[in-house]
Amino acid sequence: MNRGPLRDAFVSAIVALGLFVPIVGLVAGNSERGLVLTFHPVATGIVVGLVFFGRLLTLAWRGRTRAEARKSNRAFAEALTRAGKYITPALIVVAVALPLTGSRYYVDLGTLVLTYIMLGWGLNIVVGLAGLLDLGYVAFYAVGAYSFAILATTFGLGFWTCLPLAGILAAFAGVLLGFPVLRLRGDYLAIVTLAFGEIIRIVLTNWVSLTNGPNGITGIPRPTLFGLAFSMDGGPGTFAGFFNVEPTVIQRIIFLYYVILVMALITNWVALRLRRLPLGRAWEALREDEVACRALGINVRNTKLTAFATGAMFGGFAGAFFATRQAFISPESFTFIESATVLAIVVLGGLGSQLGVALAAIVMVGGLESLRDFLSFLGDQMNSPVFAGIAGELPLFRMLIFGLALVIMMVLRPRGLVSGRTPTVALTKRKEISAELVAQGRG
Amino acid sequence: MLTVENLTMTFGGLRAVDSLSFEARDGNITAVIGPNGAGKTTVFNCITGFYRPTRGSITLGSHALHRMAGHRIASIARVARTFQNIRLFAGMTVLENLLVAQHNALMASTGFGILAVLGLSRYPKAEAAAIEKARHWLDAIDLTSRADDPAGALPYGAQRRLEIARAMCIDPVLLCLDEPAAGLNPRESEELNQLLLKIREGGCSLLLIEHDMGVVMRISDHIVVLDHGKKIADGTPADIRADPAVIAAYLGEGDEDEEPVEEAVSAG
């Protein structure tokens, strides 16, 4: 090995020392006597060592010549495109067949992933198609969830009745957000949408008479299958009673899974249809060049508002589902991290691509959950006193790794997993457009 | 007929356009020329609704353009434009660009979108008609073979032609072109002339900003000359060629041993 990478890694280790000795090495621990400074050489050493070897590895990997790198990148992209034709049907088959495994864990995981996929598809309309940077998507998720919860607990309405109402209210919130931001450029738009999300969360936490504040709303009803409830008593009018089977919890879980699956698929179908219609095309044109749109007679204001409203509506539907699945909601579930996660899913997916968003959601949410399990498994294994301190903190590493994963994913694939746009109409044959040509929007 | 009356546009302390008045008759090709910074693009932006004039009026038929919103000038008054820096939808195909231009007509056929999503509208027929119109223009600009290529991948000359075709897809009565010949070689300029003449034959009036005197002199019916925001000449190409004020504005007062200006201008 030549000296270059070694020296580089050494420099990185020195920098790491500077970064980590203060925070990792010197810990201001709480105690009865106030704060006590303790020194942790082992932990510091481990982290610095990780940086050193990590840098060596990345340098060695990047050491391959440019040509090699480009060739393998293109091969990967081509493989992905070829596989693309088979991935979508395969995913649908897996999604439909998942509950047959009977594993509650996998069905729960699938429900969670599908919820995020639906959110991703909804946000994709705003960010991916119309190019409007929305950092506060969680607001519509919350509006949907809380409208359903409040309507259900106050008026005794059921899930299916409230679902359209949740969507309408969320869409209305979308228009409300859209109006002030019409003239705003990208980053101003970003902060206002983020502020909107935070405003909703603060209002939900503090308007106790309406939302029960931080304690949240409980007793949210579960959806019924054509009027059949999934309760455990097995009497007439319940699912178990009607089909004459033993009532089990998993029946309801599987039912909920199929509900979100159908909702997500409908979201996808609507988004795909809209893309082929003038409205979707106008959204994409808006993303490419707003000024040219205006010069062609397109009412930019209405187009933007429609994008916000439509995206918000799907967020609202997803929110209502979330509320019914948990049977309990509180403002804690609607933080900025949720908006950031959904946005990360959309960006990682590759803007505008439905398949990409689905894959990204599977990778990120599935990955996050698997990480949680892996870490608790690790924690159980760690009995030695050296690791005793860390074992208790392993769950905290989850978000730390999540943050790092976001950075790494963006650095590795800034354009997302599926980068390339498929035109919606063609004279002869539809050819995929490379990502470099497609705009990301200035709105 | 487009009537511009006492148009004034001030930006802070700068008066970009000063009491400009001129007419562009129906069926004519009117050129607006002048040295750089004369205010030509500003006039365009006022006509097409990107700026609101400080004073004055712009009327096209019964429409008061100076009071209308940009997108309505395009959709209702039917004034189309192209831009100095090409503004195509680069990530969309040539065909898609032409379809976006027909947005309003297509939207009308979708029944508020909902019916179309469910497949219960007249949209498929409207889309087929729109594609036919697009094909007509593709043939006119000789880009039919590249209809499914991304607009951003086209060579420069083709992009300029596409921008014009896209503007024509809104069925305008007035087409405003901002330096359509910029960056074109002589052969492409000649093709542009033919295209513009064909557009005029189709019944659309043209208003163009141009520096290329070959294009201007050869196809304009009427020329308006601006300098420092004011009109300094207004007439036929022959009038303008000989106008001393125009010559002075473009070339400045010269000294004796310079080539006589009339020869240089008439050669263009």
Added chain:
Amino acid sequence: MAYALQQLINGVTLGMIYGLIAVGYTMVYGIIGMINFAHGDIFMVGSFLTLIALLGLAALGITAVPLALALALIFAAAIAALYGWTIERVAYRPLRGSFRLAPLISAIGMSITLQNFVQVSQGARVKPIEQIIPGGIQLMDQNGFTVQLSWMQIAIVVVTLVVLGIFTWLVTRTPLGRTMRACEQDLKMAALLGIDTDRTIALTFVIGAALAAVAGFMFLLYYGVIDFYIGFIAGIKAFTAAVLGGIGSLPGAVLGGLLIGLIEVFWSAYFSVEYKDVAAFSILIVALIFLPSGILGRAEVEKV
């Protein structure tokens, strides 16, 4: 009247802290057009670094207050600058020239990383310290309500103004400042003219981080308690301040910071504490409706 005056004092102090953080945001945005989401968390790291430095100095027996404070400030600013440099190098530079969304997600990821990094290393509990600079002046007494102006508050305003003064001098009078402004105007052109844009951008991040650390230092001394989460909230507020004042404008950042600080304090005092953030955000939204580029922002006139 006295009550209002006290709120004014408190609001200006808080506003100064926000302003310092906002300046870092606006500088980075001005030069490479990206929202550095992790900036607020550098502020948090800066406050932790101050804490650790103070504890360490106390353990080493250095108790002279001015000396300890000066050393702690230098330590915090230096290490925070290192953090700023590293983050730019690792998470943002590879994405430069890429579209704006990838750097944004990377920045959000960095923010999450920093928060949890500090949480995991330092523990999730809040870290309180005793007041280091106690006391102040009693300004006036009205109906039994005493208006206090503490030394700490004076120190914050003075330090902030001094730092901003130095910084403005740096940007307007020195070659480095000229380079930064050139990069801000047109990065490609600056590179073509031989300016080392990488180094200039890195320096911008470093200075921004140092400023945030100073804000963190003052925050710790003023409020006496910190935790790993303060960066997120302060970050959003400071970013709001930068946008309100007009992103890209340094005086705008300070102005925005002051406004946000005053709104927060006055709303808490006269209406409700719970909704103070809603008030600040709502003012932002309303302001942007009428001034889409912020108060002192340069109106971005799109060349048509």
